[in-house]
Amino acid sequence: MLDEIRDLLVLQDRDKRLQTIQKDLDKLPQEETRAKTKLSGDQAAVDKATEALRACELEVKKVELDAETRRTTIKRLKLQQFETRKNDEYQALGHEVIRYEKDLDGLETRELELMEETDGLRTALAEANAALAKTRGLVDADLASIAERKANLLAARDEVKAERDRLAAAGPANVMPLYERLLKTKGGVAIAPMHEGRCGGCHMKLIAGTVIKVQAAKEIAQCEDCGRILYAD
Template structure:
């Protein structure tokens, strides 16, 4: 009986190790998903900044076109102004030209603000890309480590399962049955 008790204790140890390894193996997909989520978040952050940079550039181009349109209108109005013979029309066209020139100044100020914003977004994007690259490398290493650990755990599990089967073969079946019921109930 003493020998069988010793065998059961060894079997219990193997069963506990097997249970622990299975639990660890079950966490691998969760950790992998977590790493993938980190990578996706990093990429999304870069894409958001790229989109913002494109939008700022589109807005700046639109303002450039607005300035061009108003400049053409001013040119047309000046030609019209010099062709008019009435003072009232001359002054009215002059006021219109002045209004367009003021609009151009305001648009150019807005354009300068967008240029400053574009530079800031560009710097932020470069920084975010640097962070994303570092995160991608780190996540790749962690994923490789996780795969390696997973393979090692599977190998350990196979070894322990084989060892457990050999031990279980040496123990009386009734005793083994009672042991397994007790172990599963824990």
């Protein structure tokens, strides 16, 4: 094998490692998004429970105000009953008192029902918050793991990149431009083995002259179809 080919194979190995590292780095934002998405369902449950509790508490206040209004009215009617000297007016006020007392009884019953419902909603909200906190803990752990992997990948990329630059600087000057061009246009595989008379890159059958040239290993040989640099498998 030509020394130039051997050097370029080492360089290509570093380039492949850089490609793999970059692919892993490119996946991390999607993993972060997926991790954060796990919170959306639990957060929606908390928001729904919070809104339901708020609506119920507002309804309780409304019923309380209505009940208090009825109590005030009943007191006023009873005072009027006490002050009146007319029998028919006394009886009419009595009927009004009874009507308002029935209203008050219904409102007090409704208030108790709403208070019981409020207790249930508070429990539901507490459970939703607990579920959210648990999920947030898991998500935080996932995000921390992703951040650690990112740091490790960036460190590995810097290390491999430095080694790659050193190898490229020391590489065969007459072949490096060809190598760099093929690396960009051939999916990161600039050098491929020849196996059973075929190019290991595009898998096309090579002409006899190219096969002999590769086997002789005295000069750079390229696949006549894809242009990749070839070496004997």
